Amino acid sequence: MRFILASGTTRTAEIDGISAAGAAPNLMAHTPSADIEIVEYGRPVQVPIVPVSPSGCPTPAVITRAVRERLGFELTVIDAGLIRPTSTPTVSIGAQQGADIRKTKPVPDAREIFEAARQFGEALPDTSIMIGETIPGGTTTALGVLRALGENIGVSSSLPENPLSLKRRVVEEALAASALDNGGAAGDPILAVASMGDPVLATVAGFTVGALESGTDVTLAGGTQMLAAAALVRHAGIGVPLGLATTSFVADDETVALNRACGALELELETTDPKFDESDHVSMLRYIEGEGKEGVGMGGALALARRAGIDMDSIRDNIMEVYDRLDGDADEH
Amino acid sequence: MRFILASGTTRTAEIDGISAAGAAPNLMAHTPSADIEIVEYGRPVQVPIVPVSPSGCPTPAVITRAVRERLGFELTVIDAGLIRPTSTPTVSIGAQQGADIRKTKPVPDAREIFEAARQFGEALPDTSIMIGETIPGGTTTALGVLRALGENIGVSSSLPENPLSLKRRVVEEALAASALDNGGAAGDPILAVASMGDPVLATVAGFTVGALESGTDVTLAGGTQMLAAAALVRHAGIGVPLGLATTSFVADDETVALNRACGALELELETTDPKFDESDHVSMLRYIEGEGKEGVGMGGALALARRAGIDMDSIRDNIMEVYDRLDGDADEH
Numbered sequence: 221m222r223f224i225l226a227s228g229t230t231r232t233a234e235i236d237g238i239s240a241a242g243a244a245p246n247l248m249a250h251t252p253s254a255d256i257e258i259v260e261y262g263r264p265v266q267v268p269i270v271p272v273s274p275s276g277c278p279t280p281a282v283i284t285r286a287v288r289e290r291l292g293f294e295l296t297v298i299d300a301g302l303i304r305p306t307s308t309p310t311v312s313i314g315a316q317q318g319a320d321i322r323k324t325k326p327v328p329d330a331r332e333i334f335e336a337a338r339q340f341g342e343a344l345p346d347t348s349i350m351i352g353e354t355i356p357g358g359t360t361t362a363l364g365v366l367r368a369l370g371e372n373i374g375v376s377s378s379l380p381e382n383p384l385s386l387k388r389r390v391v392e393e394a395l396a397a398s399a400l401d402n403g404g405a406a407g408d409p410i411l412a413v414a415s416m417g418d419p420v421l422a423t424v425a426g427f428t429v430g431a432l433e434s435g436t437d438v439t440l441a442g443g444t445q446m447l448a449a450a451a452l453v454r455h456a457g458i459g460v461p462l463g464l465a466t467t468s469f470v471a472d473d474e475t476v477a478l479n480r481a482c483g484a485l486e487l488e489l490e491t492t493d494p495k496f497d498e499s500d501h502v503s504m505l506r507y508i509e510g511e512g513k514e515g516v517g518m519g520g521a522l523a524l525a526r527r528a529g530i531d532m533d534s535i536r537d538n539i540m541e542v543y544d545r546l547d548g549d550a551d552e553h
Numbered sequence: 554m555r556f557i558l559a560s561g562t563t564r565t566a567e568i569d570g571i572s573a574a575g576a577a578p579n580l581m582a583h584t585p586s587a588d589i590e591i592v593e594y595g596r597p598v599q600v601p602i603v604p605v606s607p608s609g610c611p612t613p614a615v616i617t618r619a620v621r622e623r624l625g626f627e628l629t630v631i632d633a634g635l636i637r638p639t640s641t642p643t644v645s646i647g648a649q650q651g652a653d654i655r656k657t658k659p660v661p662d663a664r665e666i667f668e669a670a671r672q673f674g675e676a677l678p679d680t681s682i683m684i685g686e687t688i689p690g691g692t693t694t695a696l697g698v699l700r701a702l703g704e705n706i707g708v709s710s711s712l713p714e715n716p717l718s719l720k721r722r723v724v725e726e727a728l729a730a731s732a733l734d735n736g737g738a739a740g741d742p743i744l745a746v747a748s749m750g751d752p753v754l755a756t757v758a759g760f761t762v763g764a765l766e767s768g769t770d771v772t773l774a775g776g777t778q779m780l781a782a783a784a785l786v787r788h789a790g791i792g793v794p795l796g797l798a799t800t801s802f803v804a805d806d807e808t809v810a811l812n813r814a815c816g817a818l819e820l821e822l823e824t825t826d827p828k829f830d831e832s833d834h835v836s837m838l839r840y841i842e843g844e845g846k847e848g849v850g851m852g853g854a855l856a857l858a859r860r861a862g863i864d865m866d867s868i869r870d871n872i873m874e875v876y877d878r879l880d881g882d883a884d885e886h
Contacts (some may be wrong), residue, residue, distance in 0.1 A: 261677065261678055262678060263678055265673075265676045265677060265678070266672075266673070266676060292625060296642055297642055298642075304674045305645075307644055307676065307677075308642075309629055309630055309631075309641075309642035309643050309672055310642050310643070310644075310645075311641070311642045311643075312638075312643075339599075340640055342596075343598045343599060343640060344594065344598060344640075345595060345596055345598070346592055346594075407677070418681055421773075514749070
């Protein structure tokens with residue numbers, strides 16, 4: 221089993237109020253670079269911050285790292301448009317930062333990214349892959365792609381109050397800027413990503429198509445961004461089995477209607493509840509209140525722990541350990 | 554324990570007869586890119602070749618991978634001047650290919666590489682590190698650096714007949730081109746690498762200085778190239794304990810006088826004999842005849858296996874498995 225993380229950025233995240241993936245807007249560009257250092261090394265190495273939401277919810281990278289410290293799975297990070305330096309080793313596929321989706325072509329190199337990721341997914345010798353993402357603003361681009369494909373699926377948010385009306389307004393503007401109707405890119409995943417998506421979605425979709433075509437078992441690790449990636453894969457004409465592993469926080473989000481979405485996209489759904497409500501540790505409180513929910517492959521990592529027969533009690537101990545270490549680092553700065 | 558590989562290229566390898574790190578000179582540029590894919594994934598992914606010497610000696614990446622499949626150690630690859638694309642995730646430190654050392658400044662950015670690698674080595678949270686290399690032509694640049702520093706240490710070769718007189722002639726020309734006497738860069742490791750070295754030596758030396766300065770335990774995994782790296786560390790004024798883990802093939806090479814060299818550089822030497830003479834498998838035959846000897850962290854990986862109490866008999870089984878898989882791949886092409 222290999223765990224892939226596609227990490228990148230989109231300027232869509234700069235729209236005021238759209239994302240909680242950073243304590244302040246000017247720190248958000250660091251978030252994916254920091255997330256991948258936390259999963260790779262257990263703490264930031266080169267990146268000067270630990271990502272937390274404005275209210276103090278820690279990045280889900282903490283949970284993915286905690287499971288990795290327990291299981292030791294192999295990690296491969298793809299640079300899908302990072303803009304801040306990182307000490308994490310990354311596979312380069314030539315991706316750049318995505319523009320604000322209200323521009324005409326926010327991902328002009330969508331075809332090249334998709335193709336490079338497809339070749340990588342096809343060439344990897346592993347028989348089983350999980351793939352997750354880290355990109356601030358990603359649920360808005362996911363909504364954009366789902367609309368462009370004509371898939372009536374709602375998206376989640378890392379904020380406790382999902383700014384849905386703002387996201388919908390941004391997506392309407394973005395459709396107009398690309399002269400697309402709802403469903404106007406159905407059957408054309410490259411057009412959908414190029415016009416409404418982000419470089420991480422191009423990467424995850426391309427990688428998954430390549431891996432599935434070569435007979436690899438793929439589980440998408442995440443929430444509504446992974447539903448958008450799955451929709452891209454289905455609209456590329458790939459009908460083989462595909463899994464989605466996510467958290468109970470996404471499953472409980474009525475905006476998403478997860479079971480219906482997985483049915484529509486023919487995804488085998490695996491939901492894991494880390495039982496954060498049985499803890500009162502600061503690392504988990506905000507999740508119980510509806511923040512964070514998913515990201516950085518969290519739901520996939522939790523599924524791996526469960527598949528390996530590890531109790532969520534003991535995973536929560538690992539989460540506290542990783543969190544407290546990061547918190548100690550932050551105090552030193 | 555984290556295993557680091559610094560992988561790069563120098564045009565010094567293009568000098569006729571200097572290196573065996575490729576079946577033919579035009580394939581040698583692929584060798585480090587292929588080596589790191591083999592250690593990372595168990596087989597080439599993007600790179601179109603499996604590195605073998607002209608006589609058929611397989612790359613020592615096979616041995617390092619075999620140990621990794623057994624022990625599962627964490628691997629981090631640094632791009633220290635690769636020129637062929639790879640699907641292996643790499644840490645970027647801004648290094649370029651090194652020029653032929655007979656040019657005036659073959660590594661013009663030696664200071665920047667050293668400094669970036671130093672910062673990376675300092676920032677990593679691990680308590681214990683092994684670092685190895687893959688760079689065709691690296692023993693010639695190692696000899697150049699040792700001469701520039703005034704260290705009277707001989708270098709090994711991946712060829713069964715070490716082309717020592719050729720190497721010495723190249724190094725004499727290189728010293729003249731940089732207007733350096735033997736020992737002319739003593740105490741100035743940046744000058745030694747910039748004038749006579751390669752980007753991998755700049756990386757390994759800088760990384761090791763940073764890691765040692767932050768209290769990390771470091772073992773250099775390799776032969777005479779790692780002696781040159783150690784010399785650079787000592788000439789940077791770092792006197793703390795430092796290990797060297799290499800193979801019995803290097804220890805048996807009288808050109809090197811390994812014990813004396815380790816004494817002069819105050820290195821704790823750890824030699825491992827994989828007992829290839831107890832096998833008649835094609836993957837090991839050339840090593841018994843004096844080819845290959847070291848590289849891609851082979852000696853360090855074997856030391857890790859021994860420290861973990863694993864028999865060399867069973868490591869040889871793993872080596873055959875990795876080799877046969879690669880051989881099967883080659884047949885398919």
